[in-house]
Amino acid sequence: MDEAAVDELADDKRVIRNRRKLQVITDNVCGMTELKDDHGSFQQYLRSHDSFGDLVKNLRKEFKFMGEMGCYYWLYVVGEDVPDHDQFETEQAPRK
Numbered sequence: 001m002d003e004a005a006v007d008e009l010a011d012d013k014r015v016i017r018n019r020r021k022l023q024v025i026t027d028n029v030c031g032m033t034e035l036k037d038d039h040g041s042f043q044q045y046l047r048s049h050d051s052f053g054d055l056v057k058n059l060r061k062e063f064k065f066m067g068e069m070g071c072y073y074w075l076y077v078v079g080e081d082v083p084d085h086d087q088f089e090t091e092q093a094p095r096k
Contacts, residue, residue, distance in 0.1 A: 024064045031062055046080055053091070068092055 006026060010019040032042055039045040049055040056071045066074075076082045083091070 021065070028063045028065075035062065046075070052081070052083055 006019060006022050009015055009022050010017050016022065035045040036042045039048060046055060049058060052075075055075070056068055059071045060066050060068070072082055072085075072088055082088065
Protein backbone atom coordinates (compact mmCIF):
# COMPACT_ATOMS: atom_id res chain seq x y z
CA MET A 1 0.00 0.00 0.00
CA ASP A 2 1.46 3.34 -0.98
CA GLU A 3 1.52 6.59 0.99
CA ALA A 4 -1.53 8.03 -0.81
CA ALA A 5 -3.63 4.98 0.06
CA VAL A 6 -2.60 5.20 3.73
CA ASP A 7 -3.45 8.91 3.73
CA GLU A 8 -6.86 8.14 2.23
CA LEU A 9 -7.54 5.57 4.94
CA ALA A 10 -6.42 8.04 7.61
CA ASP A 11 -9.23 10.37 6.46
CA ASP A 12 -11.91 7.64 6.42
CA LYS A 13 -14.14 7.93 9.51
CA ARG A 14 -15.06 4.21 9.28
CA VAL A 15 -11.55 3.01 10.23
CA ILE A 16 -8.81 3.78 12.72
CA ARG A 17 -7.50 7.15 11.64
CA ASN A 18 -4.13 6.98 13.31
CA ARG A 19 -1.74 7.20 10.38
CA ARG A 20 1.11 5.45 12.21
CA LYS A 21 -1.09 2.47 13.05
CA LEU A 22 -2.37 2.26 9.48
CA GLN A 23 1.20 2.33 8.15
CA VAL A 24 2.27 -0.39 10.58
CA ILE A 25 -0.65 -2.58 9.51
CA THR A 26 0.38 -2.33 5.87
CA ASP A 27 4.07 -2.86 6.70
CA ASN A 28 3.24 -5.94 8.79
CA VAL A 29 1.14 -7.41 5.97
CA CYS A 30 4.11 -7.02 3.63
CA GLY A 31 6.32 -8.73 6.22
CA MET A 32 3.87 -11.62 6.56
CA THR A 33 3.83 -12.05 2.78
CA GLU A 34 7.63 -12.13 2.64
CA LEU A 35 7.81 -14.72 5.44
CA LYS A 36 5.14 -16.81 3.71
CA ASP A 37 7.14 -16.72 0.48
CA ASP A 38 10.39 -17.59 2.27
CA HIS A 39 8.91 -20.51 4.24
CA GLY A 40 6.21 -21.87 1.92
CA SER A 41 3.41 -20.73 4.24
CA PHE A 42 3.07 -18.43 7.21
CA GLN A 43 2.18 -21.42 9.37
CA GLN A 44 5.46 -23.09 8.40
CA TYR A 45 7.27 -19.91 9.45
CA LEU A 46 5.50 -19.98 12.82
CA ARG A 47 6.42 -23.61 13.34
CA SER A 48 10.05 -23.21 12.25
CA HIS A 49 11.16 -22.01 15.70
CA ASP A 50 12.71 -24.19 18.40
CA SER A 51 10.53 -22.87 21.22
CA PHE A 52 7.63 -20.59 22.01
CA GLY A 53 10.06 -18.05 23.46
CA ASP A 54 12.13 -18.04 20.25
CA LEU A 55 8.96 -17.54 18.20
CA VAL A 56 7.78 -14.61 20.32
CA LYS A 57 11.24 -13.02 20.17
CA ASN A 58 11.30 -13.35 16.38
CA LEU A 59 7.72 -12.05 15.95
CA ARG A 60 8.64 -8.96 17.97
CA LYS A 61 11.69 -8.43 15.75
CA GLU A 62 9.80 -8.94 12.48
CA PHE A 63 6.62 -6.98 13.25
CA LYS A 64 6.04 -3.53 14.71
CA PHE A 65 3.75 -2.89 17.70
CA MET A 66 3.95 -6.52 18.84
CA GLY A 67 4.57 -6.94 22.54
CA GLU A 68 4.97 -10.24 24.35
CA MET A 69 1.33 -10.38 25.43
CA GLY A 70 0.13 -9.35 21.98
CA CYS A 71 2.17 -12.19 20.45
CA TYR A 72 0.82 -14.66 23.01
CA TYR A 73 -2.79 -13.64 22.39
CA TRP A 74 -2.43 -13.58 18.58
CA LEU A 75 -0.81 -17.03 18.52
CA TYR A 76 -3.59 -18.35 20.76
CA VAL A 77 -6.31 -16.89 18.52
CA VAL A 78 -4.81 -18.34 15.31
CA GLY A 79 -4.62 -21.79 16.92
CA GLU A 80 -0.90 -22.16 17.56
CA ASP A 81 0.34 -23.97 20.65
CA VAL A 82 0.94 -21.56 23.51
CA PRO A 83 1.90 -22.27 27.12
CA ASP A 84 -0.66 -22.04 29.88
CA HIS A 85 -1.33 -18.36 30.63
CA ASP A 86 -0.06 -18.59 34.23
CA GLN A 87 3.15 -20.23 33.01
CA PHE A 88 3.56 -17.56 30.34
CA GLU A 89 3.14 -14.75 32.88
CA THR A 90 5.63 -16.40 35.27
CA GLU A 91 8.28 -16.72 32.57
CA GLN A 92 8.06 -13.10 31.42
CA ALA A 93 10.82 -10.75 32.40
CA PRO A 94 9.91 -8.46 35.31
CA ARG A 95 8.56 -5.15 34.03
CA LYS A 96 10.02 -1.93 35.30
